[in-house]
Amino acid sequence: MIRTYTMRLKPTKRQQVKLNDLLEHLCVLYNSALEHRKRSWEQLGKPVMYYDQQRALTDFRGKSLEVFSFPLTIQRDPLRRIDRAFKAFFRRVKAGEKPGYPRFKTKTSYNSFNVAERFSVNGSCLKIARLGNFRFKTKCKVKGSFKTINIARRGNRWIANLVCDIGEAPAKRPVSNAVGIDLGVTTLATLSDGTEIANPRWIKREEGRLAEAQRVLARKTKGSKNQAKAKERVRRVYQRIVGSRNAYTTTVAKKLIGQYDLIAHEKLNIKAMAQYGYLGKSIMDAAWGKLIWRLNCEAEKAGKWVIPVNPRNTTKACSGCGELVPKTLSQRTHCCPSCGLVLGRDHNAAVNILRLGESLVERQKICLEGIAN
Numbered sequence: 251m252i253r254t255y256t257m258r259l260k261p262t263k264r265q266q267v268k269l270n271d272l273l274e275h276l277c278v279l280y281n282s283a284l285e286h287r288k289r290s291w292e293q294l295g296k297p298v299m300y301y302d303q304q305r306a307l308t309d310f311r312g313k314s315l316e317v318f319s320f321p322l323t324i325q326r327d328p329l330r331r332i333d334r335a336f337k338a339f340f341r342r343v344k345a346g347e348k349p350g351y352p353r354f355k356t357k358t359s360y361n362s363f364n365v366a367e368r369f370s371v372n373g374s375c376l377k378i379a380r381l382g383n384f385r386f387k388t389k390c391k392v393k394g395s396f397k398t399i400n401i402a403r404r405g406n407r408w409i410a411n412l413v414c415d416i417g418e419a420p421a422k423r424p425v426s427n428a429v430g431i432d433l434g435v436t437t438l439a440t441l442s443d444g445t446e447i448a449n450p451r452w453i454k455r456e457e458g459r460l461a462e463a464q465r466v467l468a469r470k471t472k473g474s475k476n477q478a479k480a481k482e483r484v485r486r487v488y489q490r491i492v493g494s495r496n497a498y499t500t501t502v503a504k505k506l507i508g509q510y511d512l513i514a515h516e517k518l519n520i521k522a523m524a525q526y527g528y529l530g531k532s533i534m535d536a537a538w539g540k541l542i543w544r545l546n547c548e549a550e551k552a553g554k555w556v557i558p559v560n561p562r563n564t565t566k567a568c569s570g571c572g573e574l575v576p577k578t579l580s581q582r583t584h585c586c587p588s589c590g591l592v593l594g595r596d597h598n599a600a601v602n603i604l605r606l607g608e609s610l611v612e613r614q615k616i617c618l619e620g621i622a623n
């Protein structure tokens with residue numbers, strides 16, 4: 251089971267300068283690696299592979315003392331990144347999509363790097379070979395075997411994401427109580443027992459603040475110091491939204507997983523959601539995605555089930571008799587003309603989702619038993 255610990259690094263002034271220098275250097279490497287691939291293809295018709303670039307980097311290090319001063323293991327990161335970008339590009343071309351060609355980065359858009367080897371964590375100190383020891387802040391104790399660490403710059407803060415393997419996940423538990431959840435716009439979610447999980451008020455409040463900060467930013471002269479300040483303000487508001495959203499969805503997910511053995515939810519369809527045209531759409535979309543993601547994390551830890559179901563007809567179908575009852579977006583109650591059932595619109599959908607989820611688990615279990623026999 252993979253777990254990611256997020257912690258805030260506390261680099262000293264000197265370390266901050268060092269990290270900023272490193273990022274700038276990695277950005278240059280990234281852009282030259284991209285240029286190398288592009289030119290080689292355009293002028294010679296030859297593709298360049300990751301190992302070609304790794305060799306070129308080693309040569310380059312021998313020629314320049316400045317390049318040599320940065321750790322090689324970290325310098326390989328932008329090369330891997332370019333390699334992944336190209337692989338994804340060609341995969342999408344093959345699949346008949348229209349992907350964008352990998353783009354050059356600017357000093358401000360290149361904000362993170364991965365360290366895959368030669369680092370360790372000791373108490374509240376992160377040690378990266380040839381880069382230094384960084385103090386960090388975290389609430390929980392880090393355990394498991396370390397895989398990689400990602401260091402990211404967020405404005406003037408530094409965040410580390412430490413990926414650890416914490417051993418086998420617990421076996422899935424038998425289901426004794428299950429729930430279906432319907433994700434909504436007016437409430438965050440409605441459960442199949444009729445409970446509503448409210449949208450926290452901060453969404454509305456922060457939306458207003460975000461709009462205001464963006465208005466201020468739009469009035470500033472491009473490239474000016476004031477624009478940089480306004481940008482930082484917009485970023486802060488965003489960060490606060492993300493922070494409170496994460497805290498809220500974590501609480502909701504933990505509570506649900508503590509209460510139920512199986513949680514069925516509708517499979518998220520981002521394209522369909524965009525059609526809502528709802529003002530705080532992006533905020534809501536992210537909250538749904540985050541909640542589902544959190545539910546999956548917590549379920550894996552506790553050996554419980556989180557099942558995505560096909561959302562087709564879950565709103566229309568009557569949970570009492572199965573009759574399809576069409577509704578407009580504004581119709582908030584489900585009234586069935588054939589069996590007379592009257593239920594909240596989202597409540598009815600949640601019951602349908604629960605039923606679909608249960609049947610999926612049943613089928614999966616039969617499959618597993620079939621393999622065992």
Ligand SMILES: [Zn+2]
Binds near residue numbers: 590
């Ligand atoms: Zn009915």
